[in-house]
Amino acid sequence: MESIKIKAPGTVANLVCGFDILGLALNEPCDIMEFRLLDEPKVIIHNRDAYNLPTDPEQNVAGVVLLAAIEKAGGTIGFEVTIEKHIKPGSGLGSSAASAAGAAVGANKLLGNRFSTDELIQLAMIGEKLATGVKHADNITPCILGGVTLIRSILPIDIVPLASPDLYVTVVHPQIEVRTSDARQILKQLIYLKDAIKQWGNIAGLVAGFMRNDKQLIGRSLEDVIIEPVRSILIPGFDEIKAKCKQAGALGGGISGSGPSIFMLSETEQVAREVGRIMHGIYERIGVENNVYVTTISNEGVRVVEHE
């Protein structure tokens, strides 16, 4: 195989109570990445978007992953990659994770699938580190594996694919900036044990709900008493959107990743679309430009769309 074209999906990390450990893959938006194998150890990047992302491989999320993949593969080959970015950077929908995971999987396919899943995640985390300063894996893992995934532990890496529940996901991305580093800094380093106990009840309930496809249990467990009360103050309209979407029948939801996107899970497409209209309407009224996606949980992660 000389070249390959893949789609790398957007992802929702944290899933309300599962801060830093849970994530799910979306069917849209997706980035499209086209890779060509080179016979010398270098990386050439073409960005097809309006985001002014760097083309220097050392400064580019996909670039650093590809450089690491080249080194890991013995340093004799290289990659030319064209990235068509549809997941807006800073949206909270795993834009950097899609670049990083897409690069790891794309390189791996062209190298004859020589890396294990754990190695792919390790490679992709190099890209996340460049983008966010932290080697977190809660977007990367569902991006690579699809469905809902658990990162039980980062050191050592321990990934548990949980399930691919048939749920609709509505996401609104308000065009405001919440930097991941800011969203991390406002978190309290110390929390109350009693709140942590509430949180772990909800995490356990959410995991059980996903594994059993018990939608009411999923809905009841989508509650976050620790992160959301702090982070949601950075997102205008958050409380109103959450309340009105649940009134309209959404099972529940919250901040996607570190925001500013907000996601809601629903059992039917009809509810998911109504939820989208509510989200859009509230941001229109507040005067914040926004994009709404109505999609489903993707049961596959990065997928090949073409190869030669």
Add this chain to the structure above:
Amino acid sequence: MESIKIKAPGTVANLVCGFDILGLALNEPCDIMEFRLLDEPKVIIHNRDAYNLPTDPEQNVAGVVLLAAIEKAGGTIGFEVTIEKHIKPGSGLGSSAASAAGAAVGANKLLGNRFSTDELIQLAMIGEKLATGVKHADNITPCILGGVTLIRSILPIDIVPLASPDLYVTVVHPQIEVRTSDARQILKQLIYLKDAIKQWGNIAGLVAGFMRNDKQLIGRSLEDVIIEPVRSILIPGFDEIKAKCKQAGALGGGISGSGPSIFMLSETEQVAREVGRIMHGIYERIGVENNVYVTTISNEGVRVVEHE
């Protein structure tokens, strides 16, 4: 039905990382309780043990549950109960929960099963409140339902039966006193967010492991970075027992409830018995009297053994 004899099993609460939310039922030890329906609203208690437990129903764990059941049932009937206690009070094996849950279920059977599971748990929590000062349900719930259970929330009550994995449980009860109230008081009220994140990764892994019967995942997830490091200082020999039992092949384990009992889960009876010998040997060497149980997870909770 005029009389009934039931067995109420011992239980292991917390399950290492699942502080206050997880518990499992054991096949032994069990309390045996015999109930007779009375035609006037009173409670008569006979204790068949050496523990000097109160016979005044207002002061007895089973007594307060029966009084509440009488009131809930309209106040016209009463109960005479004989309690043969095999689960030692203060062992950390759910002795008070067995009395409370056994009383709730026994009364319910004699009253034609008029209470729902949630009502049974609410009734039994009255007994736990008397015994420990706290209305916790992590022993009561597995005692009533069997298997491994999750208490997602206490207010409102939300119980999720998880699974009945085919695991062996070895328990050692060292004859030292750790009062539940003391074990609670030494806990820190504030914990680090980074520790909480580790903990919820393990809780999610443990729940997934139980539901999938994935024993290696259960083993990896039996890690507690918050409660155990504090509470284990009250239990002599704890670290040595844990390390040596894991070396001998146990999947993992920790403090049962608030201690002093220690439990270990194993895949085979052979390992479970070897674990029991190790536990016993260490306490012999330290000079602490101890009882060891090698048993399995019970897939039923309180069960009827005789009725008339």
